[in-house]
Amino acid sequence: MTQNIINARVTFRNSPIHILEQFTIKDIDNAYEKFKKDSGLDECVIIQTCNRIELFGKSKSTEIEKIKKTWASLTGLEEESFNENVEFVENQEALHHLLKLTSGLDSMVLGEEQILGQIKKSITSAREIKASGQHLNTLFDKAIRMGTRIRNSSGIGKGGISVGSMAVKLAEENIDELKTKKILLIGTGEVSTLVAKSLQRRDYGFNVTSRTISRSQTFCETMGGEAVKFEDVLSGFDKYDVIFVATTAPYFLVTHERITTAMNGKNKGMMILDLSNPRTVDEKVATIGGVKLMNLDQIAEMVEKNMNARQNKVKIVENIINEEVSVLEASMKRLDAEPLVKDVFKNIDSLRIKELQKALSMLDEKDEKKIKIIEELTKAVVESIVSTPMNNIRKASEQGKPDVVELASKLFDYKQNQAD
Ligand SMILES: NC(=O)c1ccc[n+]([C@@H]2O[C@H](COP(=O)([O-])OP(=O)(O)OC[C@H]3O[C@@H](n4cnc5c(N)ncnc54)[C@H](OP(=O)(O)O)[C@@H]3O)[C@@H](O)[C@H]2O)c1
Structure with a gap:
């Protein structure tokens, strides 16, 4: 290339x-x-x-x-x-x-x-x-x-296992009798949809919140769960045992202060799964007694295990990719010759038009049908002369022979930057 x-x-x-x-x-x-x-x-x-x-x-x-x-x-x-x-x-x-x-x-x-x-x-x-x-x-x-x-x-x-179902799986692995726990999902976007799907599939009840209650309600109509007000959630984390957070908020929604307050009035533990990147849960909450925090890194570890179990499929895909990459490479190399080919066709065509007009005016030809025939003739002559060398230039480029493209550029007086 x-x-x-x-x-x-x-x-x-x-x-x-x-x-x-x-x-x-x-x-x-x-x-x-x-x-x-x-x-x-x-x-x-x-x-x-x-x-x-x-x-x-x-x-x-x-x-x-x-x-x-x-x-x-x-x-x-x-x-x-x-x-x-x-x-x-x-x-x-x-x-x-x-x-x-x-x-x-x-x-x-x-x-x-x-x-x-x-x-x-x-x-x-x-x-x-x-x-x-x-x-x-x-x-x-x-x-x-x-x-x-x-x-x-x-x-x-x-x-395969989605980020959402993986998070739910993590919660299951870390919490006894998850079915009896109060679950909250913060966020109503793509990742929350995956979490909700997984919760619903396993028959867990859950609350859903996002900044506008109407959005949470619409989400719950299709994804299940029960919509709750954002403000109520922010001031009342103590109601929940498991919290999934998947938002694009550019700051911590789940702060150290809010969770400290929540844990004061709570005699059970709390698990928080932050699927957001950047994080929307302050990592310091992990230092609060009874709180278990998990984030995307831990999910990555689980995926790694999942990957190991699926190595056979990986091999199949790797083999296909190894074959396809040379096809892709050839297409990219072929592109290298395109500016030259385009330029040659353009120059030859403008010469053709110039000579055609000269000939037509000398003939003083008015008959549209005859003019058309002469014009088509000029196009056919140009096409039959130029296409073979141009296709050969493309082929050479595809086969990784830049010297051929370079030589052709010299022959056709093509300057690389003029069409870039
Ligand atoms: N997509 C992926 O493949 C993937 C995989 C793993 C992790 N993640 C991470 O997961 C998070 C969510 O991704 P997504 O794809 O679900 O995003 P999304 O579809 O764009 O949804 C974003 C969610 O964030 C909420 N939100 C945005 N700003 C907020 C704020 N200031 N306060 C409270 N809520 C806010 C939005 O709710 P309202 O606007 O209705 O309040 C919405 O529910 C991101 O941090 C992303 O990096 C994504």
Whole structure:
């Protein structure tokens, strides 16, 4: 590839969630501008979920130090922290990683569907603001299609365990007779839906709250549970034995003070499961007597166990990815020749039109039918002469022969930057 595809990432695999969240990029539009201006990337796409922050980029040369520097300036982190937490790969390995992402192989919950939706959202918004261009748009479109196909043919997502059911399982493992306990779910978004589904499947009763009671009521109509007022919950945590928290609140909803007050009037223990990232439960609550706090990191551990039990499927998917990655790579290499091919076709066509008009005016031809025939003739001649060499240039590019593309560029007097 004459163009480099790079991937720089911080994920739950290398970094615990509380470290990972420090790498979160808050202002994505500004980040796109900075990565392009300061890191030399021509195109970029940022994927951010609660388990990963990933940057895909396209450039002529890769300067990881510049990427780290820009990322550090966006987050206020020291550049050294990037050495420990950021993984960096390029070209075939970057394509391979994207396929692992779209097929769900790199997810905390093996084969989970949410990541595919998150990737689609990322490329759609990058495309809208023109942060991505021809290379990354093509790469992501293809990787999404391939990932979907791999999921369907391998059944990797089937029988998997969602973040929601995993959290419920953790509660079951840690609390005796969960059925007799008072359960609260804070949040009515995607993750809460997964928790609610799992609670309902196991026949547990639960209360649901979010900032607007009407939203909680609508949620309960489809997901079960009973809606309760947010204000009542915040001042009355003592009513609950198990609390699932899955919100995007940018501050602690479950504070040390609130739980201390709740535990004062309570003679039973309390388990709190914080599924949020960034966290919405102050970690200090774990120091209060009788309180057990669990977060996404612990869930990751459980998923790891779940992964071990499913290694066979992983092998199948890995094999498919290894085959598909060369197809993806060939498509990307083919793209390298496209600006040249487009330019040659454009130049030859304008010559054709110029010569055609000259000939028609010399003939002083007025008959539309004859003009059409002559015009079609010029197109056919051009097409039959140009298509074979152009297809050969594409093929050479696909087969990783940049010298052929370079030679053709010289022959057709094509300057690389003119179509970039
Ligand atoms: N999606 C995933 O794959 C995944 C996996 C694991 C963990 N997580 C983490 O789980 C959390 C929830 O994710 P999600 O996908 O469910 O998000 P979501 O669908 O966007 O839902 C967000 C929820 O947060 C509530 N909320 C937002 N701001 C709030 C505030 N200031 N105070 C109280 N509630 C607030 C919203 O309720 P109202 O606006 O109605 O109040 C809504 O119920 C996030 O921290 C995410 O990082 C996500």
